[in-house]
Amino acid sequence: MTKVVIVGAGRGGRALLEMFMGDHTVSILGVADIHPWAPGLELARRLNIPVSTDFRELITDPAVDLIIDVTGSADVHRTIWRLKPPRAEVMGGLSAKFMWDLVEERKRAEEMEDRYSLIRRELQAQSEGEFIVGQNPKMREIADLLARVAPTPATVLIRGEVGTGKELVARALHRYSHLRDKPLITVNCTALTPALMDSELFGVRRGPTAVADKAGLFEKADGGTIFLDEVGDLSLAIQGKLLGVLQGGDLTPMGDVIPRKVRLRLIAASSRDLEAAVEKGEFREDLFYRFNSFSITLPPLRERVEDIPVLAYHFLKRAEARVNKKVDRLVPEALDVLARYPWPGNLRELENVIERAVVLTSSRQIEPRHLALHVQEEAGPPLLSGGSLLEAKTRVVAEFEREAVVRFLREAGGNVSLAAQRARITRRNFHRLIVKYSINAGNYRKEKRAAH
8 A cells, every 4th residue: 555645735735635535555644734724634634634734744754655745846845855764755846737637637527427427317307398318219329419518618510300309409408508507599590581691690880781780699699609590591601701700709790890709609400411512512511510520410200209108298298288278198099190100390290289189189188089180191000919800900990980080070160961961971870970989070160260
């Protein structure tokens, strides 16, 4: 076991003491500092390690193997060399500074790892938050990437189809970053013409075309985070100005020639194929590589079918609050329909379908008949799972009958006689089907009125 004396108990001495605390191969014989309440001495007292304001009392111990001098004093260092036991080694000057720096770097790394672990736990535990990880392996990988990059100042590009939740990821990145107490400004890059987008982002200086100075969104986001949604739709001219912001924080308002400095974190998102846009000359290659240094690609909903139940329930709770209506659950058959539908509109479409179903249901549960007709039709019949061929045939026929009755009722605006006429069966038989499948014709009358 190496017996150590630390001379100097400021930040460096305390950091060394913390490093050696858990090392069973090291025994601290004492810590010395001329200041009796130096932070290292306070820690040593709590650990029952001998302390002194006169380092000479400690370094003359014949049992000492290593003396670490972090005082930076040449006089102290000479005295240590003069009084130390012959067999004791001395570490000081640049060597001690290197060890101190090493300890500080390790502490920073540990803090970053602790922060990462905390963020990951919070992401996995979220039930009411907007960003839902679920069980999909790709989403778990994204949660890991998000937790690692969020505490850093890195520029992030979020890629994925429309409606996959890119803005939710951007908000999560900001929420878990060191800038979470600063503003987050979101910009839809498709919302304005290039000229208006230029003034909106970079601002305007008073002149022939402007009666007053106007601060742009980059300037308003100074010190915080800005999120550029659909950045692939920006004009080439604005892309060039954006590159200046990314490279050196240089911001040039319209009508000005002198750039201003801004310090901010930039998060961008795009549903476009940016590589193809670069090939066509529609997106700057240098800007693309700036953005693409750290990218997160979100999977479409059709590739995370296992997460549909938790996502649907999440949207159900949100719809309950908006519609002010109590709905407890989606029945398994409704979840089965949702799982078979391809979801071209992704999360956004799922949220809209669930809200519509909450409006239509007259009970406290959502059944397949409450889902949008196009979802029911494109989902197709359920896969045969268990049971005999006759049972499977009965299920498919029943599903077809129910969907047909719903379609005729919807087309007839809830008018049962007209629906039966279009179905080319008697009103009595049509009414029996309505009763058989517990269909409420009144819902389709409400639907018709709402459409008008």
